[in-house]
Amino acid sequence: MKKQVVVGIDIGGTFTKYGLVDKKGNLFLENSIPTDTHDTAEEFVTEFKKHLDTQMASSDYHFEIKGVGVGAPNGNYYTGCIENAPNLKWKGVVRLSEMIEKHLGFPAILTNDANAAALGEMIFGGAKGMKNFVMITLGTGLGSGLVVNGDLVYGHDGFAGELGHVNVIPNGRKCGCGKRGCLEAYVSASGLRRTIFELLASETSDSCFRESCFNDLDPKQVTVAAEAGDPIAVKAFQKTGKLLGRSLADTVAHISPEAIFFFGGLAQAGKWILDPTKKAMEENLLDIFKGKVKLLPSALVGKNIAVLGAAALMWKELE
């Protein structure tokens, strides 16, 4: 018997991860190809098809592909286009769903990577059965997907859920988006790095990071240092969590979710980031919301949540 699957694709600036996902969330032929070696999206899609065909031919299973789900930066669910993604080589508006349908011959559907992660959590992860929750992806930047009344929030134009760019410090740090004081400029792998360096300048305490270069620092090192009692690392997490928690209190005031999930490198710092976040969120909540909102690590840690989520998007559409 053929295995019915959906192709889940997670397009990143450097690599594109993909896999075949059945209705239960089992992942087959997981693999990746480079994204940035292809000058146009059309070239990328034809190359992707070759890869996939080769892999499927050499598999012991027989797959029946029902469709393709894609998560991509600035992916617009309504239009099926990637629109002006800052960290992709393909500039302007890229009609990706259309290209995939043309070259692969299956129905295709697109959303942004954080929305895909939210769907992955809802269909295959810790948010099963939840109707109102938020997914925060803490990678190089801060992405988010909002679920309200059981559906992803796309908003009027397809771009809702940009919590990385709410203002947390008026006239604060410059953000990659061009604005100042965005949450992402503080709460993300790069934001944490900036906070470490700010503290190295403002404090006199000894720290292992006094031997580090800015560009080499990643959240995992900060967790290791915090575990070892490094005062700069501990303080950096506290500052980061304080801003994240205050900002999440505002998100609760908007949509009152049952839970907020965290995924990504910085999320793996566990209690170091979650404890101060929880504390600051509770302090900033209206009384009616206090003690109600769960902060949870994604249940899909170690799995490719965006590939699963992109596939979930298509499975949801097929229902």
Added chain:
Amino acid sequence: MKKQVVVGIDIGGTFTKYGLVDKKGNLFLENSIPTDTHDTAEEFVTEFKKHLDTQMASSDYHFEIKGVGVGAPNGNYYTGCIENAPNLKWKGVVRLSEMIEKHLGFPAILTNDANAAALGEMIFGGAKGMKNFVMITLGTGLGSGLVVNGDLVYGHDGFAGELGHVNVIPNGRKCGCGKRGCLEAYVSASGLRRTIFELLASETSDSCFRESCFNDLDPKQVTVAAEAGDPIAVKAFQKTGKLLGRSLADTVAHISPEAIFFFGGLAQAGKWILDPTKKAMEENLLDIFKGKVKLLPSALVGKNIAVLGAAALMWKELE
């Protein structure tokens, strides 16, 4: 033939307004009774029934009541209860829908007043046909109702849409809710009054408000003064709009609405409040959102939007 109507009720701290609303939004027997003269909600409901019966008996029309919709502070759609409303005499959890069904004999449904206003705008006002929009009510406080994918956002617990209590100034003004720096402490009739008095202290410019008592000041006077060129009044609107606009940019980052509607005393300041709000919102939006979100006065100005909206809630339920 009998007119099919729904009873719309808008419960405020001092007065309760009501009327009979047909499916097209025509309002009959509009009236009000005091709220705060009744020690218990049960007394209030029985008194309300007497009023309504008397009015209906003396009307030329024959009405067929299909149900009752109520907007009330801290009204919870899921439970039908008013839960710990700070500005009502009835403390704790009041099972209002149940009481109305018992005493009036019609199905009853409840939400908070700002959600009712959002529904009124959607069914009978300027948001007809919109699937994603926000209603901001600018009265003594700042209330809000969010509509996503064509439905009101109630959230997990029924209390979503508390934009008056997002943080705009870390450690800022004390808010009535007990927190500091809430939007409502700056953007509301009382917030504007506080800004005027702050400016009277910080600036040396002449102003008509140097002759005013704090408790006497209302937004209408500030509009009149701004029209006459009063520098304190003009600056107070600019500061108010700047904070409102920056905060609304964060709301756009959450749910990307097609439009944001304004209702209430402060909203009637028109361009004085809307122009600086629009400017600050646009400055704080991500590029992908710029120029897309309409800021509009409610199309139901002069009408009782919360009575209409409460009725709309029941009409929506009956469909």
